[in-house]
Amino acid sequence: MSATTLEDPLSSHHPAAVLFDMDGTLVDSEKLWDVALQELAREYGGELSDAARRSIVGTSMADSMRILHDDLGQPERDPEASAAWINVRILELFRTGLRWRPGALALLRAVRAAGIPTALVTSSGRPLVEIALDTLGRDSFDAVVCGDEVVAAKPHPEPYLTAARLLDVPIGRCVAIEDSPTGVASALAAGAAVLAVPAEPLPSRPGVHQLESLTGADLELLAALLVDRAGATG
Template sequence: MDGTLIDSEKLWDVALTELAETYGGTLSDAARKAIIGTSMADSMRIFHEDLGQPHRDPAVSAAWIDARILELFGTGLRWRPGALALLRAVRAAGIPTALVTSSVRPLVEVALETLGRDSFDAVVCGDEVDAAKPHPEPYLTAARMLGVPIERCVAIEDSATGVASALAAGAAVLAVPAEVPLPATEGVHQLESLTAADLELLAALLGERTAGL
């Protein structure tokens, strides 16, 4: 969701920067990049360690971030280039679709006002799985909810954490970096933007994936 479908990472920048200032510190660029795509628990661990304040209660910080992000999400969300067109094409073709995100359900509910509640047959949130990305559970859960073998799924991701989760689950993977460049990874097709993606490409990626099974 964040960074793949909607341009929301900049809103996370605002919230994290504000919380760091509240704690009398400054979040480093390296830590901010490391946070992208991680669960809230991992994000707060990285955040506190970077500020030199590991004693901070992660639950308190997470609650502050959640509340601030809810406010920021309410100001409006912008689609990433090509994301809306591709999602519409997938839905028009009748392809089962799931949203798999590390964000928690309350934030996702706000984002769905922009994304469209009928855009997905299943939604898997970060607070609804026992193990978050990069663990494969989120994508395996989505495939199970769709009633589709994971080998017949294409995952579209913008972060290294998400790519690792999808690969570990066994899906074909299309990577479209947003805020942080991604290294070339065997078995992962990478594009600069979803404006270059269409149904034919997704089918080709799936064909390549299943051909090797």
């Protein structure tokens, strides 16, 4: 790939922007959420099932708490009170235990070095994201969209449409990088091509390319995703 191509991020060869999910995609934070959620379940006298935990991945805090309460057979509990408990605990865990996912830092650096705009698009709230940015780098993103800053959270397309608007790029020329079915659905509904790195394989869908991790993912792959998506819809 020529140097000229690398210097022109809005060319037909590169995405107009790369939109990164956070939890489970850039950082290995799902393990920290596991700790907090199980601790809360035990505080309520129960254990969170594996099925419920999988359902929680990628959802808003309100939905996560409803899933947890229903799984414990305690639907009457206040989601806001449970969310407040989780927020205190997860902030503690994020300050000490946040780690990069394999290949994530290298890909982010490659995208930034090429001059391609980037956004962080996460279901997590702003207070938690501010702590995560100490690890991710505050200059790593041209825009940040948090779950508590949109009207409709993932799987609604609003988070990804908001990111594209903030970056002033066409969403159809963006690649979103996600790990959860909820996030993939959000990005697809918005109109982005999707690179998924799920913990478990997702059902095959047009416009979604799956990898076990971001190790080895590069600019050529991101460009190819847009070409493949254009071919599938052309």
